[in-house]
Amino acid sequence: MTADGAASPGLTREALAQAALRVLERDGLAGLSMRKVAAEVGVKAASLYWHVRNKEELLDLLNDALMADAVAPPRTGHWRTQFREYCLLHRRLLLDKRDAAKVVAGRLAPGPHLIALMEDQLDRLREAGFSDADAAMAAYLLAAYVQGFVLQEQSPIAAAEAAGSSRREVVDAVADRFRALPRDTYPNLVALADDLTDPDMEARFEFGLQRILDGLAALLPPDRR
Amino acid sequence: MTADGAASPGLTREALAQAALRVLERDGLAGLSMRKVAAEVGVKAASLYWHVRNKEELLDLLNDALMADAVAPPRTGHWRTQFREYCLLHRRLLLDKRDAAKVVAGRLAPGPHLIALMEDQLDRLREAGFSDADAAMAAYLLAAYVQGFVLQEQSPIAAAEAAGSSRREVVDAVADRFRALPRDTYPNLVALADDLTDPDMEARFEFGLQRILDGLAALLPPDRR
DNA sequence: CCATTGCCCCTAACGGTGTTAGGGGCTCAC
C-alpha cells in the first residue's frame, strides 16, 4: 500500500534482501535502518522480525544479495589471466554498489553466492597446480587484497557523497594536505604527493594485482607458471 | 568527579582520544557512543561538542591514537626484511586493540602518526631502488593488504565476543559448514575445509606477505632484489 | 573595582535507532 506493493503473495527473505539493496543504494549503509527497509516493502518495522532474527541477519541477506550478480570469468587461457579477470570483476562488483565493500567487510558467514564463487576459485587454483594449502591461502590472499583495496578506494567516494563535493575534489584536498607538509621533515610525502593520490585507481589496483599474481606464480614449478 | 577525575586542568582533545580508546577496548566500536566517552572523562555528552565537531571527528582522533603506538622496525638489513617486519608490526598493532581494523578501515584523512609512518616507508622504498610511482603504489598495496587481512581476521574474534564462545569455536563452526556442503557440487570446499579454516593466522598472513614481497622484488633490477 | 569577554560545562529536547511484548485478524486443516 505504501510502496509499489509488489508483495501480494507475501514477504520473502529474498524480497527483504532486494529492498535492503534499494535502501543501501539510496541512503548508504549508515542510512540503512530496519524502519526504512520495512517501509520499502510496505510494512512496519516490527514485522521484519518475523522473517529475520535481527538486523545482523538482514545484513547477511544483503551481503549475499550483493554477491548475486557476481559472474565467473571464462575458464580458458592461462590461470593468471583467469584470476586477473576474477579480481577485476570482483572489484567492479564491490565498487558499483554504494558502500558494498563496507557491507562485505569483516562479515563472517559467506552466503551461498560467495560459497559458489570460492568453490570455483579453489577448483581453478588446484587445476593450475597449486597445492591444497597454497590454493586455500591464495584464495584468502586475493580476497583480502580486493576487499582491502576497494574499502580504501570507496572511502573518498563516501566522503564526497556526505559532503556535496566530487570524488576528485576530495582526493585533491588530500594531495594538498600532503604538499602542505613541511618539506624538511616529510620530503618524500611532499615529493610523491601526486603519485600517492593518482586518481587512476584502476591502474593502482592492477599494479597490486600483478605483484600478487607474480608472487603466486613463483610457487608453481617453472613449467606451469 | 564521576570517573577518576584526572581532568583538573581541563579537557584536551588528546584526553578525549584516550577515553575513546578505553571505551573501544571495553565495549567495541558498536558500543562506542558520545555519551560513554563523555562519562569516561567525567562530563556530559553535549560537552564533547565543544572540543569536537561531531562523532566522525572523534573517530579521527581515535584513529590517530590507535596509530600512536606504531613503531618502525630497525633500518638495517635487506629492504625485504624491513618491510616484512613493518607489516608484521602493523598487523600486530591492529590486532591487539579491539576493533582497531574496523576503526581504521575506510577512514580518509590519515592522522599525524600515520603520516609519519608513510613518510618513513616511502623513504625506505625509494632507497631500496623503487621508482617514485612504484614506491607510492607499493606502500598503498601493503597497506591495503594488511588492513584487508586484519579486518577479515578480526571478524571471528568480534563474533566470538558477541556470542559467549571462543574464537576457536567460531572458526570450527565455519569449517563444519564447509564440510556439511554436498560433496558433489562443492568438492573443493569440502576437501579443503581444514586448509581454509586453518587457525594459524600468523602463517596465513606471512604467506600473503611473502607473495607480495616477491612480486615487488621483481620490479627491481636483479642486483638490488 | 566593575564590566565584559570567552571558555567550558550543563539541562532539555528533537528525531531517529534496534528490539520486544502482546494482540489481532486471516487462512488453512481437521
Place this chain on the structure above:
DNA sequence: GTGAGCCCCTAACACCGTTAGGGGCAATGG
C-alpha cells in the same frame, strides 16, 4: 466450527547523535 499457524500491527523501552540555550567562572581591560 474450531483450533493452529502465519503474518502483521500498535506501543513502548532504552539508547543514539546532535542542537539550542543558559550559567558559572576566570581573565582581561577600563
